[in-house]
Amino acid sequence: MRRHSELFDASRPLAERVAAAFAADGPLARATPGFRPRPGQTDFALAVAEAVVTHGTLLAEAGTGTGKSFAYLIPAILSGSVVVISTAGKPLQDQLFEKDIPALCAALGVNVPAAVLKGRANYVCLLRLERTEEEGMLPQRDSYRKLREIKRFASVSATGDRAELPTVPEDDPLWPLVTSTRENCLGKDKCPHWQECFVRAAREKAMQSQIVVVNHHLYLSSLALKNAAGGQIDGMLPQANLTVFDEAHQLPAIATDFFGTFFSTWQIDQISTEARYLGMNHARDGADWDKLSHAAFKAIADFRIAAQTLGLKEGDRRAVKTIEGFHTLAEPFGVMLQAFGGVVRALEANKGRNDELDALLVYAGEVDREMAGWESIFRQLRKEAEGGEAEDAEAGAAVEKLEASAASEKPEKPGVAPIDDFALRRQGGSVQWVSVSASGLRFNNTPLSFAKEFSEMRGAEGGAWVFTSATLSAAGDFSHFCAETGIADPKALTWESPFNYWEQGCFYLPKLPAPVNTLEHASRVVEAAWPLVEAAGGRTFFLCTSLAAVARVAEELEVKLDYAGRPYPLLVQGQMPKAALISEFRRHGNAILVGSMSFWEGVDVRGDALSLVVIDKLPFSPPDEPVYAARSEAIRRRGGSPFALQALPEAIISLKQGAGRLIRSETDRGVFMLCDARVAEKSYGRKVMQSLPDFYRTRSLEKARQFFLDPKAWHEALYVKP
Structure with missing residues (x-):
């Protein structure tokens, strides 16, 4: 590969080299068809470069379409830093390792040693595979066939990563029998397959790489392991000059579970x-x-x-x-x-x-x-x-x-x-x-x-830190995230999405009673949304705040669909795994999907298949949820307001994630419907609205229907007061 030597000239300031990489005539533009500089992406990258040079901490809230991964990967590569990137889940891990990093290396003409490291349950354990075959005690009738596939896979795979074997479903009950856990791993001195162990190989590769992609739980495990040993051991990851938490809004929930016991x-x-x-x-x-x-x-x-x-x-x-x-x-x-x-x-x-x-x-x-x-x-x-x-x-x-x-x-x-x-x-x-x-x-x-604990671990680790997500703040206020993570004196910046939400989307707030009874409200939601579902030709997500609401919405939709002659397929959480539901939704092109909070984020449906997102109400945590209630009581004892300091920021961040399912590209169009009158009636509604994308806003059903039925007239009337 041709190396762009001027970009790797360490005598030049890192910020100057980063800016050159994103320039209109730079290597990214030459290597990527249709590439054009985005001010938000370049500014983000420059802020990361500054953090690397100063060993600072950056909170980077970047809207959908900003290009977050390139913004932190370019300065990471050009600086020559050892970088650990932590994500909330495997999809982004795979995207970074399999697509983004190779694409940037090709564009820059450089080979950067990179590795992806997952939890040990993602790798075939040769000892447990051998034992499971010997025992013959398998969970399902067709497990013998799947076991043969896993055995063949383990004999030829370089990684043993079960994600590379799609013929055995991710949730198949056979996997726990042929993968290891921390508790049953025999380790270096006792396992007869240690030299061929996939987990050992993955960890050794990670320790020797410049860029390592992990998930939040594994990263915390490595820090905790190192911390418990007083820094006398290296943990599972290399010492990083730069640590990036992508999907950082999920870190508090994952870390709370990690630091607890059970x-x-x-x-x-x-x-x-x-x-x-x-x-x-x-x-x-x-x-x-x-x-x-x-x-x-x-x-x-x-x-x-x-x-x-x-x-x-x-x-x-x-x-x-x-x-x-x-x-x-x-x-x-x-x-x-x-x-x-x-x-x-x-x-x-x-x-x-x-x-x-x-x-x-x-x-x-x-x-x-x-x-x-x-x-x-x-x-x-x-x-x-x-x-x-x-x-x-x-x-x-x-x-x-x-x-x-x-x-x-x-x-x-x-x-x-x-x-x-x-x-x-x-x-x-x-x-x-x-x-x-x-x-x-x-x-x-x-x-x-x-x-x-997290603050102390970060202090011991050193280096630069970047926490990024499309949803880190409530109307530009990062206080809640800082409080959750113990981050002191960060540089906190926000870059809006480059999408033209005003023309691409419509926010519709129907005139419904404030939600009190979950089931009654769910019925009202379906009744209010159905005219838009028909206008959109299906292509709808119903995102609910509880499983009870999911069940009632699905029940009401069944009645509507039967009466209409079943024009749209109905997909409901629980019918099949999440990934399969999303795949079916894309395949049909006119389906209706009903899901709870697990569908509010990490779901990317681009194009016409998704044109309407309906959210039943503001996603406030149930007041009797144990951890939430205990934290609220602690804030109350201190003289603070649990609603202002905890409930509202968390609800806004979740709502932003849900709304973010609608517009995923510069050509997407759609209506975002929030069925919660409190946004208009309560004083905190202003802060909620300030946090949402800059959609055209209306309370008129006819105006929202016009978005689908007469796009030209709707577009011409955009700049007329709603």
């Missing part, structure tokens, strides 16, 4: 099952494995029955302190802990007899310790219920921290809160809560904030 009845069942299998095969005389595992299974079943009797049901997410009579579960919990303890003691007694048994012992010990912590919570709750005076040291310490964190300083920069103000309000304490699913109960201990 155990589940499913884990107890899984460990007991594994212990029985390994014990019978490698230490048959070491314990009565059948008896121990069955005792654990019975204790789990009894505990689940007791929880159901208490009123806990599938789908529940409830803080412990809100569950009336929760202390009555202390006895069946103790029985479950004792039964599981028997399995753990048997594993300890047979330590050293088998590598897999030893690995399972480490995992079982972690779960056992977490359960012991919850046993103390049960003891305390039972004592309180019996009239005793139990001391809650943890809660007391949390309150003291919250009080001590009070700060009177106001932000020095508009829209950015200093770390010693709002961020510190969110430090200290945790919330204990229980979630119930079809597979069992999960006991969660979630911190109210990860800001302090």
